[in-house]
Amino acid sequence: MQKSIGREDAEVSDRFRVTEFDPGDALEGDGDDVITGLTEAQKWLPARYFYDDRGSALFEQITELPEYYLTRSEEAILAKSSGDIARRTGACELIELGSGSARKTRILLDAYAGLGHQVRYLPIDVSAGILKSSAGELLATFPALEIWGLIGTYGDALTGLPERTLPQRMVIFLGSTIGNLNNVEMAAFLAIVRGALAEGEYFLVGADLQKPIEIIEAAYNDAGGVTVLFNLNMLEHLNRRFDGDFDLAKFSHRAVYDRRYDRIEMHLVSSERQSVNLAKLDLVVEFAAGETILTEISRKFDLPSLRKRFAEAGFAAIETWTDPDQHFSLTLFRAE
Ligand SMILES: C[S@@+](CC[C@H](N)C(=O)[O-])C[C@H]1O[C@@H](n2cnc3c(N)ncnc32)[C@H](O)[C@@H]1O
Missing domain, CATH: 3.40.50.150 (Vaccinia Virus protein VP39)
Structure with a gap:
């Protein structure tokens, strides 16, 4: 059965209306997908969690990068x-x-x-x-x-x-x-x-x-390090949203092209063995040293x-x- 979606309509001005859907009722489930992703063998997170205010601002910076x-x-x-x-x-x-x-x-x-x-x-x-x-x-x-x-x-x-x-x-x-x-x-x-x-x-x-891999990999590994901040910001967003304790200093950015699927994969790599608690999701996640979370695929x-x-x-x-x-x-x- 389809969930009924909580929504709130507001008229901001005579030319601007806004409808806000309640993330707690989202069809995709707010947090359900985090639990699913972080409990699979290859841990993953949905790309939408990149985008809080800071994530959106960092993405705008990425769009200006020469790479x-x-x-x-x-x-x-x-x-x-x-x-x-x-x-x-x-x-x-x-x-x-x-x-x-x-x-x-x-x-x-x-x-x-x-x-x-x-x-x-x-x-x-x-x-x-x-x-x-x-x-x-x-x-x-x-x-x-x-x-x-x-x-x-x-x-x-x-x-x-x-x-x-x-x-x-x-x-x-x-x-x-x-x-x-x-x-x-x-x-x-x-x-x-x-x-x-x-x-x-x-x-x-x-x-x-599809194009030469060097061009693609450079676009997701910019020299100025903005993509690193963008990728790590997802953990900060999850910490705030789900009362988590990801330590950003214990994760690093990796972006590599996978020819089998014609896609770049962005990962966050755990630098050591650690456990992370997301209290609002009642979830504890164990990481081995070197284990990764797949945060984005970008298909070509x-x-x-x-x-x-x-x-x-x-x-x-x-x-x-x-x-x-x-x-x-x-x-x-x-x-x-
Ligand atoms: C890669 S950016 C692209 C932004 C812009 N369209 C552009 O071309 O530069 C993806 C945008 O989609 C939004 N987004 C990502 N996943 C979403 C989802 N599941 N539902 C609604 N918006 C989403 C993000 O907040 C972000 O603004």
Whole structure:
């Protein structure tokens, strides 16, 4: 039986509403997934726990790093494709998954404004602080824009969307965040997105592509050490959220490419034998020296297999754009 989701609606201004889903009721379970992940043979944690306010700020710093080609490549692709996309959809509800700072979304919003197409923007993010601050900045830039922010997980927000007010919808998923999902998770996720769209509506997806491993590994092992702080911050977030006692000095960052699965894996490596207590979850976790927690997978795609997975979930690829180096892709899918 599906859980009923606790939610609270608030009108911040006449152009800005917010719905906050109660993390305690989340479909994905707040903390249930931590217990599952930390009690499996290869310990793992869901990537969403990277993102408290500090995690979101650190991610923004990562997007500016010289090694982190992903954001710059996707930005360049959006600059050349956004006019075509806006023309195709016309007036539209833009539902953005994991909107973060929405820096790249501005390029799309500019295109819609330039064509005079009405837009309602529905950002979805677990990180409340960055969702509210980016919404405030967008409202100041785009005087005709209406925003309804949804603070919660993709699953909760997509199954609890407000009534539609415009004839067309497009779900947007940028930053290759889709690459954080393994095949099983991706199939379940695509089914939820498909359920939120009517036939003929759109899904715009940024996906990182396969390329020489040195380029990929450098992006997740930056010389300035920001990714180290980002990775370790997940433990600080868990300490605060679940009354934990992870000692950050006893863990280190590791990011390596796994050719078998075409993905980079980020781990936190325990420097010694230790036990960690997460009091609110009633969980004690034992670590051997050198044992790791897998904190993120970031898959690198080839376009034919990406399109095939989406086709299996009921999405037809309409057009794909790439940057000149073929490092990154943006594909517009249509729900069939
Ligand atoms: C890799 S960042 C991408 C941010 C932005 N879209 C970009 O392209 O730069 C992922 C974003 O998704 C959010 N996020 C991660 N997992 C989530 C989940 N399960 N449900 C909702 N938001 C999530 C994070 O808070 C973060 O803002």
